Amino acid sequence: MDILNLSNIQVTKIQENEHDYAISAVRPTPPLFCPECGFSDLKKFGKKQKLYMDLPIHAKRVGIFMEQQRFQCRSCQSTFREQYEDVMDERRFMTKRLVDFIEKQSLKRTFVSLSEELGVDEKTIRSIFREYVNRLEEQVRIETPQWLGIDEIHILSKARCVITNIEQRTLVDMLTNRNKETVIRYLHHLENKKRIRYVTMDMWNPYRDAVKEVLPQAKIIVDKFHVVRMANDCLETVRKQLRADLTQKQRRQLMHDRFVLLKRNHDLTEREILLLEVWSTQYPILQQVYDLKEGFYKVWDSESKTMAKVRLEEWKKGITSELKDAFLPLTKALKNWEDEIFAYFDHPITNAYTESLNSLIRVINRLGRGYSFEALRAKILLTEGVKKKTKPSYNRQAFVESRMLKMMEAPLFYNSISNYESPKDFGVDLEKLVQWIEEDKL
Numbered sequence: 001m002d003i004l005n006l007s008n009i010q011v012t013k014i015q016e017n018e019h020d021y022a023i024s025a026v027r028p029t030p031p032l033f034c035p036e037c038g039f040s041d042l043k044k045f046g047k048k049q050k051l052y053m054d055l056p057i058h059a060k061r062v063g064i065f066m067e068q069q070r071f072q073c074r075s076c077q078s079t080f081r082e083q084y085e086d087v088m089d090e091r092r093f094m095t096k097r098l099v100d101f102i103e104k105q106s107l108k109r110t111f112v113s114l115s116e117e118l119g120v121d122e123k124t125i126r127s128i129f130r131e132y133v134n135r136l137e138e139q140v141r142i143e144t145p146q147w148l149g150i151d152e153i154h155i156l157s158k159a160r161c162v163i164t165n166i167e168q169r170t171l172v173d174m175l176t177n178r179n180k181e182t183v184i185r186y187l188h189h190l191e192n193k194k195r196i197r198y199v200t201m202d203m204w205n206p207y208r209d210a211v212k213e214v215l216p217q218a219k220i221i222v223d224k225f226h227v228v229r230m231a232n233d234c235l236e237t238v239r240k241q242l243r244a245d246l247t248q249k250q251r252r253q254l255m256h257d258r259f260v261l262l263k264r265n266h267d268l269t270e271r272e273i274l275l276l277e278v279w280s281t282q283y284p285i286l287q288q289v290y291d292l293k294e295g296f297y298k299v300w301d302s303e304s305k306t307m308a309k310v311r312l313e314e315w316k317k318g319i320t321s322e323l324k325d326a327f328l329p330l331t332k333a334l335k336n337w338e339d340e341i342f343a344y345f346d347h348p349i350t351n352a353y354t355e356s357l358n359s360l361i362r363v364i365n366r367l368g369r370g371y372s373f374e375a376l377r378a379k380i381l382l383t384e385g386v387k388k389k390t391k392p393s394y395n396r397q398a399f400v401e402s403r404m405l406k407m408m409e410a411p412l413f414y415n416s417i418s419n420y421e422s423p424k425d426f427g428v429d430l431e432k433l434v435q436w437i438e439e440d441k442l
Contacts, residue, residue: 047070162175198219
């Protein structure tokens with residue numbers, strides 16, 4: 001019975017219990033000559049068994065006990081053992097098809113679940129995964145974007161730097177942390193990094209320092225989203241301070257206040273406008289902080305940098321002494337990052353993928369249970385089907401003409417090859433990635 005279906009392997013005995021198959025096997029044909037001298041007169045010289053793990057059969061783990069015969073050459077007296085490199089991975093003591101299975105599944109499943117199913121040590125699975133990921137990454141050549149985005153998301157309780165292509169709305173890479181040294185190292189190894197013209201980021205000094213050191217030609221632009229979000233944070237500070245001093249009954253009267261206060265004025269419903277008026281009568285500071293938040297948003301609705309700076313100065317005058325501390329983080333950031341913040345009006349580039357990135361945070365944290373960061377990163381970046389790629393193309397007319405004249409004008413034929421444009425890989429399409437995770441395709 002060929003239960004294994006492995007070439008040149010003969011099963012001699014099968015034992016099984018509730019969870020495992022123990023299969024004994026041999027080579028049906030012995031070696032024909034000595035690997036040292038090529039002489040064909042060989043004699044058996046002892047044997048031993050080796051255990052190799054294999055793919056499960058009938059949902060049971062499989063161990064193959066291979067009988068490895070030792071031979072001695074009568075001519076040169078050297079000894080050697082039967083080899084199984086064609087079907088076995090000698091380094092890991094498992095079949096090659098099991099290694100291939102682990103490689104593919106390690107991008108979809110946790111190492112623990114694979115270990116339990118296959119009867120293979122988790123450390124071995126992790127080692128196979130790392131080698132597989134390294135091979136895949138050597139084959140990947142992602143196009144360096146002209147508009148580079150540096151952002152961050154919290155994955156597995158830690159802030160990770162995220163590199164994006166703003167024009168293509170794609171995820172290019174995820175770094176293990178957001179430290180200056182990590183970002184510098186990544187940027188240094190980018191191919192064609194001189195083509196990067198603009199870099200958007202939030203107000204995190206290590207990002208700015210790294211870009212200035214490695215990409216001096218690039219214009220740094222603080223993402224508008226991160227700037228206006230700080231006004232919301234200031235509003236939240238005031239709102240929480242106010243609620244901390246209220247009774248439980250008074251807090252109930254402010255139910256859903258956060259949702260209403262963070263909403264733009266032009267998006268408020270009639271009921272929400274009425275609620276805001278009632279709250280403002282009882283707690284005037286809420287109206288003050290809401291007006292400041294709205295006024296700050298209007299700064300970014302300006303049509304020019306000059307107009308924005310004028311509106312900003314007027315806005316600062318509206319910050320009362322009572323609200324000064326709450327808005328200090330924002331006013332301090334405006335001072336320290338003034339050039340990069342107002343660069344937006346010269347180059348109105350934003351991280352347009354923000355909503356997709358926020359969705360990605362939610363689904364990744366749900367998906368990430370049981371995964372290490374490196375496994376999660378590989379699962380996201382190396383899965384085929386979610387990449388945004390161009391198709392290869394070439395100048396058809398030039399190709400046809402060159403084919404017609406290739407016998408007489410060989411150089412012309414070869415010149416047509418230069419019209420060929422290889423496919424470009426822009427990274428992972430964020431919207432498709434989120435869709436795949438939510439549909440359980442990843």
